[in-house]
Amino acid sequence: MNSKIGTIYGIGVGPGDPELITLKASKILRTVDVVFAAASTKNNHSLAVRIASRHIPETTPIHKLSFPMTTDPDETEKAWCEHANTIYESLDAGKDAAFLTLGDPMTYSTFGYILRCLKDIEPNIPVETVPGITSYQAAAARLNTPLVEGEESLLVVSGAKGGDRLRRLENKPETVVFLKAYRNVQDITRAIGEADTPYDSKGIIKCSQPDEEIINDMEIFKNRRPDYWTLIIAKQKK
Structure with a gap:
């Protein structure tokens, strides 16, 4: 040595x-x-x-x-x-x-x-x-949307198991971020829609890369296969 x-x-x-x-x-x-x-x-x-x-x-x-x-x-x-x-x-x-x-x-x-x-x-x-800037921090900046404010809570979760993590929570956080949502984006979208408190959701593909794409309507994923670098930010509507 x-x-x-x-x-x-x-x-x-x-x-x-x-x-x-x-x-x-x-x-x-x-x-x-x-x-x-x-x-x-x-x-x-x-x-x-x-x-x-x-x-x-x-x-x-x-x-x-x-x-x-x-x-x-x-x-x-x-x-x-x-x-x-x-x-x-x-x-x-x-x-x-x-x-x-x-x-x-x-x-x-x-x-x-x-x-x-x-x-x-x-x-x-x-x-x-x-430390480095995460994809969801960059995504929030691109959307000009604060992730959390005041006493709000933030859940950052892998999308590998779909929307089950959100479904299991009795008290839903004000903001949820699903990373690598590509395989289970439809189940994630359903879980967000099932919540008692309505969420406003946006998807970002390849955030901050040259071919970045912002998805304002999650319904688009019903007829389109998401890219690997897809994340979803869902915020409770105020």
């Missing part, structure tokens, strides 16, 4: 617009020795790398790590640990490394899983997490 273990930086690159990367993230990306990012197993594409590319020197190595799109927890865990070992090889050599993540590193992010595996390898590993 090297006498000095490198630092792992979890870098949130924001939702899509390169100008939404923080100054601190940009500064770190210009100084680390190596950059890692999750990539598609199909074509090795990494949206996070594309977003951050202007902030990374051409001489800095970028390693794209393929993660399987599977619901098998054992296969997923295996991939996390294998990639953590790959990252640790650089850290053990004394190199500082950045792991890029869309949005924020501590909100529905691959970095959280990687970090746990790294700490299993070396509990005292130096870590610094740099």
Whole structure:
């Protein structure tokens, strides 16, 4: 083991617009020795790398790590640990490394899983997490709509299980955000409509990316398959 273990930086690159990367993230990306990012197993594409590319020197190595799109927890865990070992090889050599993540590193992010595996390898590993702007924060800004005000409450939930999380709540929050709503958008829309208090819902596809689209009428999804990067913001009507 090297006498000095490198630092792992979890870098949130924001939702899509390169100008939404923080100054601190940009500064770190210009100084680390190596950059890692999750990539598609199909074509090795990494949206996070594309977003951050202007902030990374051409001489800095970028390693794209393929993660399987599977619901098998054992296969997923295996991939996390294998990639953590790959990252640790650089850290053990004394190199500082950045792991890029869309949005924020501590909100529905691959970095959280990687970090746990790294700490299993070396509990005292130096870590610094740099927060990023989440997709739903950017979406609220695009809509010019406050997420919550005063004593209001906010629920941020994965759309992987449809609208069941909202249905189970006796006291409905004033605002609900469904992330990655693409597979279950119709059930999510139904759950919002079933609430005793009426909600006003809007969808945003690929928020802050060049081909961003705002959906004002959720009925459109009855005849259209949503994109993977689809989120829904539902606010109780006042």
